[in-house]
Amino acid sequence: MRLLALGGLLGAALAYLFDPDSGRRRRALARDRSAGTVRSGRRQSGRLVRRVSSDARGVTRKLQHRGQKQKPQPNxxxxxxxxxxxxxxxxxxxxxxxxxxxxxxxxxxxxxxxxxxxxxxxxxxxxxxxxxxxxxxxxxxxxxxxxxxxxxx
Missing domain, CATH: 3.30.1340.30 (Histidine-containing Protein; Chain: A;)
Known part of the structure; x- marks a missing residue:
């Protein structure tokens, strides 16, 4: 039953994209949207990597300073x-x-x-x-x- 439903969905998608009247425009829209989604994902993953790396840098700095002695008591x-x-x-x-x-x-x-x-x-x-x-x-x-x-x- 699931295989039949999957086949029906695949057939409908192919008919939608390869329609002789509007198929070319629909394929171009799908290509543009998927490219935009990929670019957005790259940007977001780049931001995430930068944030995680700066958080890690901050934690290492905190750990470095934790072992240092406090300032001496002023006279x-x-x-x-x-x-x-x-x-x-x-x-x-x-x-x-x-x-x-x-x-x-x-x-x-x-x-x-x-x-x-x-x-x-x-x-x-x-x-x-x-x-x-x-x-x-x-x-x-x-x-x-x-x-x-x-x-x-």
Whole structure:
């Protein structure tokens, strides 16, 4: 039964393509469409090959860098200057009223902040700086005494 159906389909396709009136045009259309499909397949396979090769290159680079050592811990002076440049980017931070020091990766913030939120914001910004091991926040509001010990957080 299947063979009969297959024979019927093949006969219909041949009659369609070799029709004396329109067969030449139909064969040309089929040839053009199949050539376009082949070109499209080549383009897509080329894109796939390029993507897979660049993914593989990226994975090998990740593996190469995974074995490398991390950057050494910056010295205290460099760390303090890095923290200063980070927190003083905000024009609302009073540059002359805040002192930044670092000892063994721990950053000390001393001075006056204008608002209570600013004290917490500055501490959070400092914690995000690479190389900071800890933060001792000794900031206070104007008119309040300077804390002798860091606020526990």
């Amino acid at each position: 205290d002076a460099t760390l303090a200057r890095t923290v200063e440049s980070e927190i003083f980017r905000d024009p609302d931070v009073p540059k002359g009223k805040i002192d930044v020091n670092a000892e063994n990766g721990i950053v000390f913030l001393r001075g006056e902040a204008e608002r209570p939120e600013m004290i917490d914001d500055l501490e959070q910004q400092v914690r995000k700086v690479p190389g900071v091991q800890g933060v001792e926040n000794l900031l206070h509001l104007p008119g309040e005494p300077a804390p002798a010990r860091p606020a526990t957080s």
